[in-house]
Amino acid sequence: MKLYSLSVLHKGATKANLLKAAYDLSSFNFFQRSSLQEFMTFTSALIVERSSQGSRASIKEQEYMCHVYVRNDNLSAVVIADIEYPQRVCFTLLDKVLEEFSRQVDSIDWPTGKPETINYKALDIYLSKYQNPREADAMTKVQAELDETKVILHHTMESLLERGEKLDDLVAKSEHLGTQSKAFYKTARKQNSCCEIM
Template identity: 75%
Template sequence: MKLYSLSVLYKGATKANLLKAAYDLSSFSFFQRSSVQEFMTFTSALIVERTSVGTRASVKEQEYLCHVYVRNDNLSAVVISDHEYPQRVCFTLLDKNPREADAMTKVQAELDETKIILHNTMESLLERGEKLDDLVAKSEHLGNQSKAFYKTARKQNSCCEIM
């Protein structure tokens, strides 16, 4: 289950203009990435041009599935994924914020946030532990110094008599 591309385009009178796009090309070799990205950009624009305003469509292109949604204001979005990626999730993604589109994605994002908070808490606990260790060492050192001072004072006072 892989999502390769998410593109936002504006459908003009004659052609579609790419506004913004995000690609995940990590599964392709370094030398293929630019060609695959160019293919995805071209396919996204072509699908938007051929889709009527206010409709959704899914198109199979080679081993990819392209899901397109052209809104009534001509703003369009295209998702390119593999065949295993659920169509429902793609269209929900085109309608909403990606974090809200898929329940699993939303849960994963919340888990990631919780993990970051947990790491920060652990770091602060470790810092407190180090500070406590420093305080214990300083108190032991002060205790030893006070014992030495007491012994020295006792020796000094033992030779003198109080009248």
């Protein structure tokens, strides 16, 4: 999972104005990086220009996903990620960036501001922090921990079932199982063992 670009733009009447952007193109060939950065800037602006005010969207472009949020005040943000990166985390990031940007940068500067003149330094920090969605987003972290717990429990049950004779001994000695349940278990074991390949 990877984030490549995070941009803040203002949606104007005819075109989008790039206010600030951060890129992580370290996974690409050095000689391709400047062209890729220009393409990502172009794509981000195009997506904002074509998106309606007050909308969120995810657009697939080759092996990338472009997530956009255009607020009602026309302040917009775009994140470009790989396909595996969770969409929900992208929109959480866009919400957070736009909220913070609107508090720190005066709205008078949005229509005409340039990346060199806008004083907002957090994009690089957010792009770096959100590279690992599990660490950046609490819900994703909790879900990953739950998934890991399921895998551990599954492996424990598999390893328990692999100890066939020991499990047979436990069933035979169990005080919690009645005679009928023990008989059912033995019958089931015999029927399942006939199908095993030797």
